[in-house]
Amino acid sequence: MEDVHERPVLRALAIGEIFDRAVTMYVRNFVVFTLIVATLLVPIGILQFIYTDRAGDSFTQLIREIQHPGVAPAYNGSALLGLLSVALLVLLLAPFTNNAVAVGVAALYAGRKPTYRDGFARVLTRWAPLLGTSVLSLLVLVGTYFIIVFALVILVFIGVLAARGSAALSVTFVIVGLVLTLAALTLFLVLVITCGFALYATTIEASAPADAIGEAFRRIFNRREFRKAMLIALAYLALEIGVLLLSGTIGGFLGFYVRNITAQAAIQVVVGTTLNAMFTAFLTVLLAVYYYDVRTRAEGLDLEVALDDLTAPA
Helix, strand or coil, X not given: CCCCCCCCCCCCCCHHHHHHHXXXXXXXXXXXXXXXXXXXXXXXXXXXXXXXXXXXXXXXXXXXXXXXXXXXXXXXXXXXXXXHHXXXXXXXXXXXXXXXXXXXXXXHHCCCCCCHHHHHHHHHCCHHHHHHHHHHHHHHHHHHHHHHHHHXXXXXXXXXXXXCCCHHHHHHHHHHHHHHHHHHHHHHHHHHHHHHHHHHHHHXXXXXXXXXXXXXXXXXXXCXXXXXXXXXXXXXXXXXXXXXXXXXXXXXXXXXXXXXHHHHHHHHHHHHHHHHHHHHHHHHHHHHHHHXXXXXXXXXXXXXXHXXXXXCCX
């Protein structure tokens, strides 16, 4: 594990070195980074616990009303609206916590200790451009998602027609479909990384939303960087799957010994929120280290000056 007690050297890093530096930074500053992320995830977990059970009851009530109109009790969609409000809250506030972690990483690169207060103080001064970049990023991701889904549906339709009556062609199209699905998912994750870079640029580089998006795409979608971004995206996917399996296994194991349904839901939320806070904090540190790695290769010593200015005491 790399020693980052002193100011880390700003230099080009291999993928293994990016992970090593991210792990070191996160472990040495576990409390502050996890607390920053928990600022959002703990309230979200509480709201999720409150509304999930109600939303299930509301959905059942809606089905009964459709099946037996005028007989079943009238549908009340307040719980489902509550869950939608939780999702909207995540979309609006997640960029603030993620950028606060990135400012903490910047502090480490400048030879200073990251703090909870300084991270959010820097981010809140850029709240309006950050929201603008968040909206543009969301539009990019949603648009790309629907394009990918539409393309995959057409591909499946063509594959079914072409492979009708031929077992060999069916197997071939299944394999090709799986490969293309993985490629599409990887591309989407690269776009997520790109949008993350745009959010960082809004706070750290004081870029306007459109400029931040444009610069992020130029930094990632080029011959030199795209392959590395894809490998980072695949590693991100593997970590995500691992944490989901771990969270489900631990929550299910603990819930097995608890018969009360409400207590089981509470255990699932507590375990999920705790692991999610730790995992999200690490991934954000990882993405921030990669962001500075990309900028280091492009800007060199200029980045050191920018980091000193960013993390200078007010």
